[in-house]
Amino acid sequence: xxxxxxxxxxxxxxxxxxxxxxxxxxxxxxxxxxxxxxxxxxxxxxxxxxxxxxxxxxxxxxxxxxxxxxxxxxxxxxxxxxxxxxxxxxxxxxxxxxxxxxxxxxxxxxxxxxxxxxxxxxxxxxxxxxxxxxxxxxxxxxxxxxxxxxxxxxxxxxxxxxxxxxxxxxxxxxxxxxxxxxxxxxxxxxxxxxxxxxxxxxxxxxxxxxxxxxxxxxxxxxxxxxxxxxxxxxxxxxxxxxxxxxxxxxxxxxxxxxxxxxxxxxxxxxxxxxxxxxxxxxxxxxxxxxxxxxxxxxxxxxxxxxxxxxxxxxxxxxxxxxxxxxxxxxxxxxxxxxxxxxxxxxxxxxxxxxxxxxxxxxxxxxxxxxxxxxxxxxxxxxxxxxxxxxxxxxxxxxxxxxx
Amino acid sequence: xxxxxxxxxxxxxxxxxxxxxxxxxxxxxxxxxxxxxxxxxxxxxxxxxxxxxxxxxxxxxxxxxxxxxxxxxxxxxxxxxxxxxxxxxxxxxxxxxxxxxxxxxxxxxxxxxxxxxxxxxxxxxxxxxxxxxxxxxxxxxxxxxxxxxxxxxxxxxxxxxxxxxxxxxxxxxxxxxxxxxxxxxxxxxxxxxxxxxxxxxxxxxxxxxxxxxxxxxxxxxxxxxxxxxxxxxxxxxxxxxxxxxxxxxxxxxxxxxxxxxxxxxxxxxxxxxxxxxxxxxxxxxxxxxxxxxxxxxxxxxxxxxxxxxxxxxxxxxxxxxxxxxxxxxxxxxxxxxxxxxxxxxxxxxxxxxxxxxxxxxxxxxxxxxxxxxxxxxxxxxxx
Numbered sequence: 001x002x003x004x005x006x007x008x009x010x011x012x013x014x015x016x017x018x019x020x021x022x023x024x025x026x027x028x029x030x031x032x033x034x035x036x037x038x039x040x041x042x043x044x045x046x047x048x049x050x051x052x053x054x055x056x057x058x059x060x061x062x063x064x065x066x067x068x069x070x071x072x073x074x075x076x077x078x079x080x081x082x083x084x085x086x087x088x089x090x091x092x093x094x095x096x097x098x099x100x101x102x103x104x105x106x107x108x109x110x111x112x113x114x115x116x117x118x119x120x121x122x123x124x125x126x127x128x129x130x131x132x133x134x135x136x137x138x139x140x141x142x143x144x145x146x147x148x149x150x151x152x153x154x155x156x157x158x159x160x161x162x163x164x165x166x167x168x169x170x171x172x173x174x175x176x177x178x179x180x181x182x183x184x185x186x187x188x189x190x191x192x193x194x195x196x197x198x199x200x201x202x203x204x205x206x207x208x209x210x211x212x213x214x215x216x217x218x219x220x221x222x223x224x225x226x227x228x229x230x231x232x233x234x235x236x237x238x239x240x241x242x243x244x245x246x247x248x249x250x251x252x253x254x255x256x257x258x259x260x261x262x263x264x265x266x267x268x269x270x271x272x273x274x275x276x277x278x279x280x281x282x283x284x285x286x287x288x289x290x291x292x293x294x295x296x297x298x299x300x301x302x303x304x305x306x307x308x309x310x311x312x313x314x315x316x317x318x319x320x321x322x323x324x325x326x327x328x329x330x331x332x333x334x335x336x337x338x339x340x341x342x343x344x345x346x347x348x349x350x351x352x353x354x355x356x357x358x359x360x361x362x363x364x365x366x367x368x369x370x371x372x373x374x375x376x377x378x379x380x381x382x383x384x385x386x387x388x389x390x391x392x393x394x395x396x397x398x399x400x401x402x403x
Numbered sequence: 404x405x406x407x408x409x410x411x412x413x414x415x416x417x418x419x420x421x422x423x424x425x426x427x428x429x430x431x432x433x434x435x436x437x438x439x440x441x442x443x444x445x446x447x448x449x450x451x452x453x454x455x456x457x458x459x460x461x462x463x464x465x466x467x468x469x470x471x472x473x474x475x476x477x478x479x480x481x482x483x484x485x486x487x488x489x490x491x492x493x494x495x496x497x498x499x500x501x502x503x504x505x506x507x508x509x510x511x512x513x514x515x516x517x518x519x520x521x522x523x524x525x526x527x528x529x530x531x532x533x534x535x536x537x538x539x540x541x542x543x544x545x546x547x548x549x550x551x552x553x554x555x556x557x558x559x560x561x562x563x564x565x566x567x568x569x570x571x572x573x574x575x576x577x578x579x580x581x582x583x584x585x586x587x588x589x590x591x592x593x594x595x596x597x598x599x600x601x602x603x604x605x606x607x608x609x610x611x612x613x614x615x616x617x618x619x620x621x622x623x624x625x626x627x628x629x630x631x632x633x634x635x636x637x638x639x640x641x642x643x644x645x646x647x648x649x650x651x652x653x654x655x656x657x658x659x660x661x662x663x664x665x666x667x668x669x670x671x672x673x674x675x676x677x678x679x680x681x682x683x684x685x686x687x688x689x690x691x692x693x694x695x696x697x698x699x700x701x702x703x704x705x706x707x708x709x710x711x712x713x714x715x716x717x718x719x720x721x722x723x724x725x726x727x728x729x730x731x732x733x734x735x736x737x738x739x740x741x742x743x744x745x746x747x748x749x750x751x752x753x754x755x756x757x758x759x760x761x762x763x764x765x766x767x768x769x770x771x772x773x774x775x776x777x778x779x780x781x782x783x784x785x786x
Contacts, residue, residue, distance in 0.1 A: 130438035145766035147721035157751040342626035
């Protein structure tokens with residue numbers, strides 16, 4: 001009430017008297033300063049003590065600190081590489097880079113697959129079909145109550161128990177499944193394909209631009225021009241034209257049995273496959289619960305009102321329910337994506353060489369424990385921060401605009 | 404639908420003949436129509452799923468019961484003879500391996516004759532959880548119960564008194580290690596997490612708030628495997644010369660620090676969910692900070708966050724299995740070690756299933772408990 005006064009003469013008189021810190025325990029400001037100095041001092045003292053110990057221990061063990069070791073030759077074999085790597089000549093820096101890329105490879109594919117699977121299961125749990133909702137419910141309950149590591153070991157055990165390459169399981173005549181992984185036919189990549197890919201990306205942006213202008217037309221005239229002819233033309237027609245103009249090169253590298261193992265084609269190693277399978281199935285159970293609660297958070301009246309307006313069920317879901325559910329779904333989904341990325345570090349238990357596994361080997365061989373753990377933590381913090389930033393941006397984009 | 408025909412007024416009314424609702428809206432057939440065969444797509448899905456479930460069940464029963472090998476004969480030398488198990492590979496489960504290995508899975512390398520001690524410890528742990536879950540025991544005495552039980556568990560494990568032989572800590576293993584890591588981790592992480600949450604909420608101590616934010620965000624940003632790695636390779640460097648913490652203790656410290664960061668966020672959520680008026684009213688009554696916090700804010704905030712707290716507990720119970728990466732013999736690691744026995748070569752699925760069942764029983768019990776509490780809280784809320 002006193003705040004409602006607008007008389008300028010009163011403002012000065014009402015302001016609390018300004019006073020400095022008095023050296024007395026009765027003064028809250030003094031107390032808070034003392035407490036902070038004490039606590040921060042304690043933390044600094046403990047850190048100082050630990051750092052002192054560490055320096056002494058490092059001297060005793062003759063370990064030089066610094067990141068110089070990153071440019072020395074690694075000499076460890078890496079089974080799965082995305083950039084060229086040679087154990088005899090490549091440096092530790094490059095080995096760490098391979099680890100980061102491998103983690104990235106698992107995390108990105110895992111996030112996409114678990115989102116798709118989790119959404120399907122989450123909607124399945126809300127299904128009116130009794131059997132579907134029970135089966136998906138069982139799936140969620142079981143997978144959430146078993147440790148992820150156990151699941152990974154289980155899948156890895158199953159993949160290792162597959163027959164040897166000579167007795168591979170053949171699928172669709174061209175895909176071979178055996179205890180050394182899955183062999184797939186692979187397109188022989190040529191320069192023309194890069195141009196085709198570029199044409200596709202251009203077409204994608206063109207379609208987005210066309211969609212925007214179509215929305216504008218709809219806002220002005222009430223009629224939305226058709227999107228699909230432009231989409232087909234830009235995203236399929238244009239790349240095909242470019243590809244044809246460059247001579248339509250097309251060759252497939254089929255896997256074939258030579259001696260005791262397969263050569264040719266692409267390979268998905270059992271380690272990567274087990275890790276991806278385990279992470280996807282496990283995270284999908286959590287995603288399913290998030291999707292379910294997100295959809296249930298939309299009041300029933302919204303469905304009914306949309307139905308009363310004459311919208312079709314698909315349109316109700318797409319235009320009315322999902323945009324509202326998304327606001328509930330996105331924040332917990334972000335933390336699931338972060339969890340998946342962090343859980344990918346369990347790769348170390350089944351021998352997939354992700355960043356944790358490679359820095360682990362590195363700090364065992366070079367003795368650079370602090371730098372190794374530092375790199376590991378920095379990489380994960382960078383992953384976490386970028387996922388959070390992206391999801392926050394997306395969340396802000398779809399958030400309800402409040403007055 | 405139509406009212407039952409009544410006799411003339413005044414006459415004794417005949418027993419009303421209630422018409423049974425037609426079979427199309429009532430009864431098993433109608434239920435199936437509404438819930439299983441509601442439309443073409445739904446019917447197709449039901450049939451496909453039903454067939455898949457039927458074949459899966461038949462396969463599981465054939466593998467796990469009909470073709471399974473429950474016990475194997477002993478050879479003349481006294482060793483087990485796994486030939487029948489090897490013959491059944493691929494068509495039947497080899498439960499005989501579990502019969503041979505279950506004690507190693509549960510108790511690790513604990514001296515065989517002394518394994519009743521970790522057995523009692525497991526029962527003590529279960530009793531402790533049971534007592535703690537009951538509302539009637541939620542009072543000050545519970546801290547004493549915890550302290551006494553934990554002391555009992557450790558004296559039983561170590562021994563060295565009253566005729567119990569001393570068992571060094573590196574011979575412990577199995578389910579007991581899982582329970583020790585998770586229970587101790589949470590018992591010590593929880594008070595720490597409350598302090599961190601309060602620190603992060605404090606307005607008068609910006610430097611402390613900063614420290615808490617850095618701690619929580621740093622720990623939550625990195626995976627547990629990395630923290631365990633750190634405990635394994637870096638903690639020996641931190642210690643002064645001559646002092647060597649053993650591996651289990653290092654893992655335990657890593658666990659406490661890791662769990663505290665996550666629990667702190669849950670507790671902070673509870674503190675934020677409290678209406679502002681509670682803190683203001685406490686201030687108006689002239690309560691000091693700790694009086695306000697321990698008597699007004701925390702009791703309400705913690706009650707609000709019981710379900711998410713239990714969910715976090717479940718997560719950490721499962722995550723104790725990650726000590727596999729630094730070679731501590733918990734339930735999962737000792738089972739994996741048991742699998743390496745050359746006699747039972749190739750018996751992996753069976754052991755994973757049994758280990759999975761043990762984890763599942765613990766986690767499922769906790770999650771149903773959490774759901775029960777949530778329901779009660781909601782009831783109290785919506786009254």
